[in-house]
Amino acid sequence: MGIIRQLYQLQELELDIEARETALARCMAQLGESRQLVESRSQVVQQEKLLEQLKGEQKVVEWELEDLEAKLAAATEALYSGRIKNPKDLASLQHEVAGLKDRRVRLEERVLHVMERVEMASVSVTGKRQEFGRAEEQWHGQQQKLAADIEQLNGTLSELRQQAQQSLAVIDPETAGLYQQLRKRKGWAVARLEQGACRGCGMSLSTAELQRAKGNRLIQCNNCSRILFQE
Ligand SMILES: [Zn+2]
Known part of the structure; x- marks a missing residue:
């Protein structure tokens, strides 16, 4: 084979090596967690936090309602006990009971409202977890393929580099x-x-x-x- 053809083939070989090196670098850069996976996980964490926060709010409102029920029960009991004779005191107690009942209605609305939000957040957490599961599965598949590609590229590259070295060695x-x-x-x-x-x-x-x-x-x-x- 003429020297020029040898050089030309060596160049073809080296350009092929460079292209595969670029492909290898691209594969290497994709190893590790993808932005999509990180984002998906962070959405799960965010929704879980929101759910916990709402459950906390629900507890607080429910406790408030329990306290109020106890107060209302005590006031109602006192009102009908016959222990209080003074009309002014009775009127004041009646007023208190009415006030407590109003507050109970409002608190019950708040309990319902927060329960609805807990329910919605809980559905959202389930959805985000499923999304993350799918993203993770897809990512695992991609990583496996990448690892296989990298192994293959490394193998081919070491063969090609050896060939290039041998080709270069016979040129003056x-x-x-x-x-x-x-x-x-x-x-x-x-x-x-x-x-x-x-x-x-x-x-x-x-x-x-x-x-x-x-x-x-x-x-x-x-x-x-x-x-x-x-x-
Ligand atoms: Zn020229």
């Missing part, structure tokens, strides 16, 4: 040096020669240059310095 040091220098500077060291023009920069070659390029000699593009390769 001077040419190899030029190739590597061009690769570093230009990305592509070897450019195809197509319809009389360098594919690296698009510049057309003179007839004399084209003539020189026909042999299996290493010639570089006048414009971009890339090594020209003709099939």
Whole structure:
């Protein structure tokens, strides 16, 4: 195989390695928890907190209602006990009982209201937990696939790197040096020669240059310095 073809194939190999390295880096970056999973978990925690808070509120209102019931029972008992004879005291007690009954109605409404909110929050917690479960399951699947892809990429890369090393080893040091220098500077060291023009920069070659390029000699593009390769 001619030296130019060897260089061209080495470049193809190295570009393939670079593409796989990019793919590997992309896979590696996706390892770990996804934003969606973190977000979904935080929504569960948020809803659970809200539910706990509402349950606390429910307890407080229920205790208030219990206290009020006790007061109302005591006042009602006193009112009908016959112990209080003074009309003024009786009137005042009646007024108190009526006031307590009003407060009871309002408190019962509050209990119902907070119970409804507890119910809604509880449904929401269940929903968010299910969502999280699904997100987690999906994420696990993705992570497994990623791990498999990474393993495969690493395997292929180590084979390709070995091939590239072997290919480079059989090229004379001077040419190899030029190739590597061009690769570093230009990305592509070897450019195809197509319809009389360098594919690296698009510049057309003179007839004399084209003539020189026909042999299996290493010639570089006048414009971009890339090594020209003709099939
Ligand atoms: Zn060129």
